[in-house]
Each structure stands twice: as C-alpha cells, then as structure tokens.
Amino acid sequence: MDNETQSLEAIIENNLSGRDLDEFNRIYYGRKNHLEVKLKDSSLAAAKEADFEVAAYAFPAKKEQTRPPRIVKVGVIQHSIGAPTDRPVNEQKKAIFDKVKKIIDVAGQEGVNIICFQELWNMPFAFCTREKQPWCEFAESAEEGPTTRFLRELAMKYSMVIVSSILERDEKHADILWNTAVVISDSGNVIGKHRKNHIPRVGDFNESNYYMEGNTGHPVFATRYGKIAVNICFGRHHVLNWMMFGQNGAEIVFNPSATIAAEAGSEYMWNIEARNAAITNCYFTAAINRVGYEEFPNEFTSADGKPAHKDLGLFYGSSYFCGPDGVRCPGLSRTKDGLLIAVMDLNMNRQIKDRRCYYMTQRLDMYVNSLSRVLDLEYKPQVVHENDK
Amino acid sequence: MDNETQSLEAIIENNLSGRDLDEFNRIYYGRKNHLEVKLKDSSLAAAKEADFEVAAYAFPAKKEQTRPPRIVKVGVIQHSIGAPTDRPVNEQKKAIFDKVKKIIDVAGQEGVNIICFQELWNMPFAFCTREKQPWCEFAESAEEGPTTRFLRELAMKYSMVIVSSILERDEKHADILWNTAVVISDSGNVIGKHRKNHIPRVGDFNESNYYMEGNTGHPVFATRYGKIAVNICFGRHHVLNWMMFGQNGAEIVFNPSATIAAEAGSEYMWNIEARNAAITNCYFTAAINRVGYEEFPNEFTSADGKPAHKDLGLFYGSSYFCGPDGVRCPGLSRTKDGLLIAVMDLNMNRQIKDRRCYYMTQRLDMYVNSLSRVLDLEYKPQVVHENDK
Numbered sequence: 001m002d003n004e005t006q007s008l009e010a011i012i013e014n015n016l017s018g019r020d021l022d023e024f025n026r027i028y029y030g031r032k033n034h035l036e037v038k039l040k041d042s043s044l045a046a047a048k049e050a051d052f053e054v055a056a057y058a059f060p061a062k063k064e065q066t067r068p069p070r071i072v073k074v075g076v077i078q079h080s081i082g083a084p085t086d087r088p089v090n091e092q093k094k095a096i097f098d099k100v101k102k103i104i105d106v107a108g109q110e111g112v113n114i115i116c117f118q119e120l121w122n123m124p125f126a127f128c129t130r131e132k133q134p135w136c137e138f139a140e141s142a143e144e145g146p147t148t149r150f151l152r153e154l155a156m157k158y159s160m161v162i163v164s165s166i167l168e169r170d171e172k173h174a175d176i177l178w179n180t181a182v183v184i185s186d187s188g189n190v191i192g193k194h195r196k197n198h199i200p201r202v203g204d205f206n207e208s209n210y211y212m213e214g215n216t217g218h219p220v221f222a223t224r225y226g227k228i229a230v231n232i233c234f235g236r237h238h239v240l241n242w243m244m245f246g247q248n249g250a251e252i253v254f255n256p257s258a259t260i261a262a263e264a265g266s267e268y269m270w271n272i273e274a275r276n277a278a279i280t281n282c283y284f285t286a287a288i289n290r291v292g293y294e295e296f297p298n299e300f301t302s303a304d305g306k307p308a309h310k311d312l313g314l315f316y317g318s319s320y321f322c323g324p325d326g327v328r329c330p331g332l333s334r335t336k337d338g339l340l341i342a343v344m345d346l347n348m349n350r351q352i353k354d355r356r357c358y359y360m361t362q363r364l365d366m367y368v369n370s371l372s373r374v375l376d377l378e379y380k381p382q383v384v385h386e387n388d389k
Numbered sequence: 390m391d392n393e394t395q396s397l398e399a400i401i402e403n404n405l406s407g408r409d410l411d412e413f414n415r416i417y418y419g420r421k422n423h424l425e426v427k428l429k430d431s432s433l434a435a436a437k438e439a440d441f442e443v444a445a446y447a448f449p450a451k452k453e454q455t456r457p458p459r460i461v462k463v464g465v466i467q468h469s470i471g472a473p474t475d476r477p478v479n480e481q482k483k484a485i486f487d488k489v490k491k492i493i494d495v496a497g498q499e500g501v502n503i504i505c506f507q508e509l510w511n512m513p514f515a516f517c518t519r520e521k522q523p524w525c526e527f528a529e530s531a532e533e534g535p536t537t538r539f540l541r542e543l544a545m546k547y548s549m550v551i552v553s554s555i556l557e558r559d560e561k562h563a564d565i566l567w568n569t570a571v572v573i574s575d576s577g578n579v580i581g582k583h584r585k586n587h588i589p590r591v592g593d594f595n596e597s598n599y600y601m602e603g604n605t606g607h608p609v610f611a612t613r614y615g616k617i618a619v620n621i622c623f624g625r626h627h628v629l630n631w632m633m634f635g636q637n638g639a640e641i642v643f644n645p646s647a648t649i650a651a652e653a654g655s656e657y658m659w660n661i662e663a664r665n666a667a668i669t670n671c672y673f674t675a676a677i678n679r680v681g682y683e684e685f686p687n688e689f690t691s692a693d694g695k696p697a698h699k700d701l702g703l704f705y706g707s708s709y710f711c712g713p714d715g716v717r718c719p720g721l722s723r724t725k726d727g728l729l730i731a732v733m734d735l736n737m738n739r740q741i742k743d744r745r746c747y748y749m750t751q752r753l754d755m756y757v758n759s760l761s762r763v764l765d766l767e768y769k770p771q772v773v774h775e776n777d778k
C-alpha cells in the first residue's frame with residue numbers, strides 16, 4: 001500500500017497553512033481547531049510498537065444548570081486481516097484477535113468506555129467470492145461463540161462496552177446466517193444484538209447470497225455509558241434506518257462498514273452519509289471502515305467486464321466521528337490499522353435538538369400518511385402536468 | 390466582502406497540484422476531472438461586464454441500447470440584493486429584476502433549459518427583523534404577481550422552465566402568506582406551485598412569524614425537459630421531505646436556500662445535505678444559496694446574548710450541483726453573484742438505481758409500520774437494557 005494516498009487529512013495538512021488551513025477546516029470539518037486530546041506516552045509507544053495509528057478528539061457541550069456533563073470516551077478500531085485467507089479458519093480468526101487485542105489494550109488504558117469495530121471484524125470480507133466454504137465456517141453464536149467469549153473478558157477487564165459485528169449462526173432457527181452486531185456490556189454480559197436491516201446487491205457486494213434482511217427492528221441499547229445503536233454498513237445509505245434509531249433514543253450510532261475505494265466505489269460518499277445522519281437525527285455517529293487488501297485463494301469476477309481477479313481493491317479505512325451538530329474530527333488513515341477516540345459530552349444532543357428543532361418540525365404524521373400510500377401497488381405519484389388545469 | 394474567503398474550491402486550487410489535487414478531487418468531489426464545459430465568449434464577456442461568475446460542468450451517463458441520452462442544461466443563479474433595504478419595496482424588487490435579468494440572458498444564450506433561483510430571490514431575507522412592515526408587502530400572487538409576470542416573458546423568450554421562490558400572498562385564503570416555489574413552463578404558463586413544508590425555528594430564522602408549514606404535499610412538476618421538484622431551504626435538513634420527492638418521481642430536486650456562515654451557521658453542512666439527498670434518492674440535486682450581507686434599517690437582536698445589530702452575517706453562496714451517484718461539481722463563490730450550469734444526462738438516475746438498488750432495498754413497509762407507532766402518544770421506544778432477560 002506504499003503508493004496509496006494516506007488520507008485527505010494528510011493532503012490538507014501537508015499543503016495548507018495559516019488562514020487557508022483555518023478556513024478549510026471551518027468549512028470542511030466544521031471547526032478550525034480539531035480539539036485534539038492528549039494521549040498517554042504509553043499509548044503512543046504501544047501503538048508505535050504494534051504499528052497502528054492512535055488519535056483522540058474532544059466534542060464538548062455547553063455547561064448546563066440542571067444537568068452535569070455526560071462525558072463519554074468512545075473508541076473505534078479499524079484494521080486489516082491478520083493472516084492469509086488460505087489459512088485455516090481458526091488460525092485466521094486467532095491472528096485477528098491477536099492484533100486487535102493490542103489495540104483494545106491501548107483503548108482500555110486510555111479509559112475508553114465504549115468501543116466498536118468495523119463490519120465482520122473477525123474474518124476476511126469474503127462474500128465477493130460467492131463461495132460458501134470455508135467462509136460460512138466463520139459464523140458463530142452471538143451469545144456463546146468464541147468471538148463473544150474473547151471480548152467478554154476484555155469488556156470486564158476494562159469496564160468497556162464492546163460492539164462486535166460478526167457473521168452470526170442462528171442455531172435456534174435452522175442454522176441460518178445473519179450479519180449481526182453483538183453488544184457486550186461493561187460487565188461482560190451480552191446486552192443484545194442487532195441484525196443488519198439492509199443487505200446490499202451492489203457489484204461485488206451481493207451479500208444476500210449469505211444472509212437476508214435483519215428481523216430485529218431498530219434496537220437501542222441502554223448501556224452504562226449511554227444509549228447506543230448500530231447501523232450496519234449498507235444501512236448508511238438508508239435514511240430511514242438512521243432515523244428509527246434516533247426515534248428510539250440513540251445517542252451514538254455506530255456504522256461498522258466494509259467498503260472500497262475502487263472505481264464506482266463509495267469513498268467520496270464516506271464523509272457525507274454518517275454526517276448527514278448525525279445532523280438530521282441530532283446524535284453522534286461513528287463511521288468505521290476496514291483497512292487494506294484482502295486476497296482470496298480463488299479468482300472471482302465482478303460483473304464489470306473485467307478479468308477475474310483475487311481481491312476487491314482497497315478497503316480505505318478513514319474512520320471518523322461526527323457530532324450531532326455535524327462537526328467532525330479528522331479521520332484515521334486510508335491504509336493503516338488505527339484506534340480513534342472521541343471524548344464526547346452527550347449533553348450536546350439535546351442542546352442541538354433544542355437549538356435546531358429538527359424533530360419538532362419533522363411532520364411525521366404527514367410522512368406516515370404519504371409513505372403508506374406509496375406502498376399501494378396502484379400508487380399514483382403526485383405529478384403536476386402543464387395541462388392539468 | 391474583500392476579506393472573505395472566496396471558496397473552499399479556491400483554497401484547494403491555489404494550494405494543491407499534481408497527484409495531491411487529483412486525490413483530493415477524487416475523494417471530495419467524486420472525480421478527478423471536473424468535466425468543465427466550455428462557455429461562449431459572449432457569455433464570459435457579459436458575465437465580466439455585469440460582474441458575476443459563470444461556470445458549467447457535465448454530468449454524463451453511460452450510453453444505453455434502448456433509450457437515447459436525455460441531456461438537459463440546468464442552471465442555478467445566486468445573487469445579492471440590488472438596492473438598500475430602506476428603499477421603497479417596488480424599487481428594491483426592480484433592482485433585483487435588473488441584475489438577475491442579465492444573468493438569465495446569459496443562461497438563455499447558453500441554451501439553459503431549466504433554471505432555479507435562491508430562496509425568496511426577489512426580496513431581502515428580512516425575517517430576522519420580525520417586523521411585518523414593509524416586508525409583507527413583498528408578497529405576491531404566485532400566478533399573477535409582478536415577479537411571475539416578469540419571468541413568464543423570459544421563460545417564453547428562452548423556452549426555459551423557471552423555478553421562482555417567492556413570498557406568496559394567498560388571496561383566496563384570507564390573504565395569508567406562504568413561502569412558495571412557483572414553476573413556470575417553457576411556454577410561460579405557471580405549471581404549479583409548491584409551499585415550503587418545513588419552517589425553521591432556529592436562531593434568527595424563526596420564519597413561522599410570517600408563514601406556516603406548506604399544504605401542497607410533495608409535487609413533482611413534469612416539465613418539457615424533465616421531472617423536477619423543489620425542497621425549499623430548511624427542508625434540506627429533513628430526509629423525508631427529500632424522499633417523498635423521489636417517491637413521486639423527481640429527476641432533479643432544487644434546494645433554494647438562504648443560509649449564513651456566522652457562528653453555529655450551516656456552512657460546513659452545505660456540502661453534506663443536498664449530496665446525501667442525491668445519493669439516497671438517486672436523483673440530481675442543486676443547492677442554491679443567497680450571497681452577501683443584507684443590512685436592515687432597524688437593529689434587531691438574535692437571542693444569542695450579543696448586542697443588537699443590523700445584519701445576519703454573510704450569506705455564503707457556494708451553490709452547486711450533485712449527481713445521483715453523489716459526485717458533485719465545484720460550487721460558485723462564497724461572495725459573488727453567479728450562474729452555474731450543469732449539462733446532465735438524466736439517464737444517469739435510472740442507471741444508478743439499477744446499480745445500487747437503494748429503492749429496492751429500502752423496506753418501506755417496515756418503516757411505515759415503525760413510524761406510525763412512533764406517532765402514538767404512548768410510544769414505547771425499542772430500548773434494550775442489560776437486565777431485560
């Protein structure tokens with residue numbers, strides 16, 4: 001990945017300065033100063049040793065008279081896979097556990113309260129191959145699988161809520177598969193799980209070959225540190241998915257993703273969608289993407305007229321946080337493993353709701369009415385022609 | 390406005406080059422090359438003479454076997470007011486007509502098919518004053534007012550569809566006011582009108598002092614050149630407003646706006662919301678903002694603890710187009726009047742729908758069901774607690 005661009009952030013930092021940099025930051029990020037938070041020397045040393053990036057930014061709120069601040073440290077982790085994809089399933093999984101544990105340890109030492117990984121963090125994103133074996137064997141029980149067991153220990157050790165996106169094997173229902181986010185509490189219990197609501201049928205990402213649309217609605221998990229929800233990957237294109245988490249009271253919505261930079265890829269939309277969701281729903285969002293190239297043993301085609309190949313192209317990382325006001329922090333790199341921490345005051349959500357009144361002005365009754373009519377097979381769109389009168 | 394930043398675009402152009410510029414453009418705009426379209430020398434000369442900016446960009450689609458391309462030239466105009474706000478109402482209006490006519494003439498000579506202005510383009514944005522006089526006197530009949538009569542002639546002259554956002558006097562209903570977009574066909578007839586669905590109550594923008602939420606639903610206007618709709622200003626924060634225009638078949642949705650750069654302003658969200666709407670709804674969007682400072686005769690306060698003052702701060706222009714794939718063109722400047730033209734192939738909308746399947750994967754039935762339950766006064770949000778089991 002030596003010839004890959006490190007990040008849009010690096011391009012800007014390397015070329016802009018003074019007033020130009022201030023103005024770029026104001027217009028793009030929403031603030032001139034990134035409010036970087038100092039990290040422990042031991043964290044920086046550990047990150048250097050294990051070759052991952054670490055950064056932290058503050059999202060403060062105004063002081064209130066009747067509520068104390070509600071400061072929460074939230075982390076997201078992006079990473080590449082840990083072993084070649086032709087190695088045995090359990091060896092591949094173990095290699096990822098090993099590299100991610102080093103990152104979680106740093107998060108724990110920094111006092112991170114809630115952490116979320118990228119989509120299907122414990123396996124290669126192999127659905128482009130359309131092969132069932134060995135990839136289906138990565139599936140696990142959400143409640144009792146080895147990944148959940150691995151994370152429970154770390155959750156207890158660091159009093160950390162962990163959001164873990166995995167391929168779920170549903171043994172209670174005919175052994176079917178789901179794309180599932182498991183939420184583990186700071187005391188190590190599985191609070192609950194959410195299954196991906198919107199499954200892509202785009203290019204190499206027709207994941208409905210493996211699992212179908214989720215059946216868990218839009219749960220918000222009341223953790224010790226705040227109310228969180230998970231909009232898994234492709235759901236970020238669906239504004240109603242984001243909206244329902246807001247209606248259910250989510251304060252932070254994570255978007256664990258797996259998305260690529262290749263031609264017709266999503267990279268230029270990455271800064272748009274999770275930020276728009278934060279703005280319109282007045283909550284914090286975290287967009288988390290995988291990192292690196294994942295080469296598979298057998299070649300596959302991508303229905304784009306091009307020759308068969310063995311990888312999808314770059315997963316471009318670039319994970320970031322956005323506040324309920326739409327202000328974001330710099331993202332992690334496009335190419336490197338990393339831990340990004342946001343020190344956020346959750347009081348900001350209600351302050352923004354009070355200020356902007358988006359929920360009060362949303363006219364939900366009108367839309368329930370309009371959208372229910374759209375569902376009618378004989379729906380007649382509201383179209384006005386010049387000669388209607 | 391000499392010390393104002395010209396634009397984010399100018400900062401980038403002035404500081405980046407080579408691969409850094411290419412990569413910035415790819416990640417930010419969605420394409421390395423802006424596909425600038427050459428303008429006539431006479432247009433450039435007229436723009437220079439009248440001191441406005443003019444630029445044009447292409448949004449091509451792939452060739453299809455069974456449909457010819459559907460190339461449409463679409464323009465947006467951003468401008469400052471034309472006379473001081475203490476001049477007589479009709480004089481102020483006339484001054485704006487005069488300056489805008491020069492811009493429309495250039496659009497006409499460039500063969501623009503559809504054009505849209507900023508919000509309430511024919512008057513100062515005076516609602517921050519909370520005064521009723523003389524501002525209410527700017528209101529007009531949508532069908533027969535002087536602004537519509539002025540535009541009808543230009544529409545016929547240039548065979549141009551014109552979208553005109555005005556303060557409407559509703560003589561059929563007790564003389565009340567609306568914030569209304571009037572759509573005039575290329576033959577000079579009023580095809581119809583749309584009234585702003587979402588009225589802000591934010592800072593200096595509590596416009597419900599003047600008009601209330603619109604009662605015209607989400608009309609799409611079938612013009613000779615394509616199906617268009619208008620999401621007026623504050624509606625850009627409301628994802629369901631954008632969505633209903635898409636459900637009704639809009640191919641281009643205009644967002645005529647009046648929004649400012651001041652502290653806690655919207656500028657860093659400007660690139661986000663109309664783009665997100667284009668992406669999730671698979672249609673073209675155009676975001677259009679006013680330009681300049683508007684000083685009012687009497688001072689007013691902004692409920693922000695600061696002293697009374699006579700203007701809102703800078704309306705930052707920055708109007709732009711976005712394709713249904715989320716790729717955008719450079720915007721107009723933050724400080725100058727301007728005409729921006731997009732040469733778009735409307736075939737792209739269906740191509741993107743076919744590629745991304747966002748409508749097919751949106752699970753509207755689930756959301757109609759969920760949102761109708763949210764309306765219940767006794768709604769119980771879907772919240773999972775650790776001890777629920």
